[in-house]
Amino acid sequence: MEDLGFDSLMLQELEVNIGRRAPGFRAEELFTPGLTIGRLIALAGGDDAVTPDPAPVHSAPAPLEESFPLAGPPRWGADTASVDAFPEVTRFEERLEEVTRGAGSPYFRVHEGTVSDTTVIGGRPYLSFGSYNYLGISGHPAVNEAVHEAVDRYGTSVSASRVLSGERDLTVRLERALAGFLGVEDCLTLVSGHATNVTAIGHLVGPGDLVVHDALAHDSILQGCALSGAARRPFAHNDTGRLEQMLRLNRSRFRRVLIAVEGAYSMDGDLVDLPAVIELKKRYGALLMVDEAHSIGTVGERGRGVGEFYGVDRSDVDLWMGTLSKAFAGCGGYLGGSARMVRWLRHTLPGFVYSVGMTPPNAAAALAATELIVAEPDRVRALRRNSELFLGLAASAGLATGSSAGTPIVPCLLGDSARTLRVARGLFDRGVVADPIFHPAVEEGLSRLRFFITSAHREEDIRRAVALLAEEVAAAGT
Ligand SMILES: Cc1ncc(COP(=O)(O)O)c(C=O)c1O
Incomplete structure (x- = not known):
């Protein structure tokens, strides 16, 4: 396999x-x-x-009189005629019961205010490592004020596709600011990061094409592949040798080949080897898309992502994709690249043309966040300092942090889901939130607790969290 x-x-x-x-x-x-x-x-x-x-699932439908016989038992199973009766619903319920049995569910906890380095749940304060409010900008007074002004002026929805009556100067300014931030010619924003990948990949490639993607690719990339009808092949995580082999064997068999990688991987907290991928993209005439959901705002001297970190020529990547829900304190996705490509997408991308424009409060939040990241470069530096401190302390404590390096994401690998859950609950009881991640989000046997570090964390809180984590890991046994 x-x-x-x-x-x-x-x-x-x-x-x-x-x-x-x-x-x-x-x-x-x-x-x-x-x-x-x-x-x-x-x-x-x-x-x-x-x-x-x-x-056969996709065979031609039977003639009408055969499909709906006037007499006799129905020719379909009861478990296909109601979602409640689907076997996967039963299987899901059994799995959920396993995870939530005992001390309560780690899912859908209600947070009672802004989540940054701290949060409040059930009236109790916690130290939080569960949010990707990486730069502490969600909840910043300047961002909140920009959002209030936007709502006062434009209301809460643009109430139309942008192509028709949904265009507002806020979104136009946001796209200009993002293009400048990234160093690309133009940029397009959409209402959801996940939907951005789905619609972009679905639009760029189709049957007869191939997508080669990192084995740890986010679900939105896989859904985009499924929508497109293109073949897809994963290559072992960050293994550019395997990527080269795949391109060598397959490039000439397909019309277009799209390489899809992420700037920073959200489960392992490591970076793509972008220069090596660019070299292969050029050698094999492939398209390249880099998803910067977790690297934009967090990686590179000024937070401009892996493009800045590696000092690559921006035009060597066809599609710079990112989300506005993490460092940018909003909600939505963007696609940056050449002016010609973005103009084409603006007029033809289904998830953009046939969807409403981003809400005024979201556009205002992301615009204010972009301006703050530029105006206050110290946030990115603090984030890097905190991430290095957390990772260094965890390594000294003998915790298994895998390949995490150079990002604000630090996993603590714990093996099976029961042990992971024990450590998560132990930490939660002692006032620390870190989310447990199980199969199928990660491979079986590689369950983990994932820590998102922010620029707002204080040094003493990071030290305390790692010390508590080490105690809980030891107490949870093997
Ligand atoms: C790599 C990657 N791409 C896309 C997305 C989707 O972004 P959003 O949550 O903003 O829809 C995520 C979300 O976490 C992600 O990690």
């Missing part, structure tokens, strides 16, 4: 399809690394056990 480049989503799809053809197929072993095709056939009960697919 590793040789074929299967990731967990592809394995889940395989599980469903084999289960349909070989009833009783036990899927657990499908997810073990090193599984071979021979072993898979044996697991399915050998060649004999595999029956022809009884109901």
Whole structure:
């Protein structure tokens, strides 16, 4: 499976399809690394056990009179006629019960104010490492004031697609500010970061094309691939050798090849090797998209992302994508690049043209945030100092931080989900919020607590949090 480049989503799809053809197929072993095709056939009960697919999903519909016989039992299962009856709903409920049994759910906790270095839950103050308010700008008085003014002037919605009656000067100014910040010719903003990836990838490539992406790619990139109809192949995380091999073997078999990488990886907290990826993009005539959701505002001397960090020529990346929900204290996504490309997207990108424009408060927040990051460069420096301090202390305490480096994301790898949950609960009881991450967000056996560091954290709070974490990890056993 590793040789074929299967990731967990592809394995889940395989599980469903084999289960349909070989009833009783036990899927657990499908997810073990090193599984071979021979072993898979044996697991399915050998060649004999595999029956022809009884109901090809995409076959042509049966003639009307056959589909709806006037008499006899219905030809569909009850579990297909109501969402409540879907087998995956039952499976989900069993998993949820496992995670939330005992001391209460770590999900959907209600925060009672702005979350930055601290938060309040249930009337109790906590030290927070759970928000990506990296630069402490959400809740900043200047941003709040800009939002109030925007609402007073424009209301809370632009009430139309921007192409039609939804254009406002706030969004135009925001796009100019972002283009300047990134050092690109132009920039387009959309209402959601996730939807930005989905619609952009769905628009740029299609059947006959290929997307090669880092194995740790965010869900929005995978959804964009699915929408596009392009083939996709993941390459092992940050392994540019595997990427090169994939491009060498596949480039000439496809019309367009899009390489999709992230500036900073949100589960592992490491950076892409952008110069190496750019060299491969050029060598193999591929398109390159860099998702800077977690690197914009946080990486590089002035927070301008991995482009600044590596000092690359901005035109070497076709699409600089990012979100406004993290360092920029708002909500939305952006796509930056050449003026010609952005003009084309502005008039044709489905998720932009057929969707409402960003709300005035969000545009105002992101614009004020961009101006603050430029005016107060010390925020980015404080973030870097805090991130290095946290990582250094965690390493000294013998905690497993994986490949985290150069970003404000530090995971503490704990193995199985039960242990991860114990540590998360222990910390929460002692006043520290850090979110547990389980399969399928990360590989089975690589559950972790993830710490988002912010520029607002105080040195003593970071020291206290790492000390408490080390105690809880030791207490949770292996
Ligand atoms: C790499 C990456 N891309 C895209 C997104 C989606 O952004 P948003 O949450 O702003 O919709 C996220 C969200 O965390 C992300 O981590």
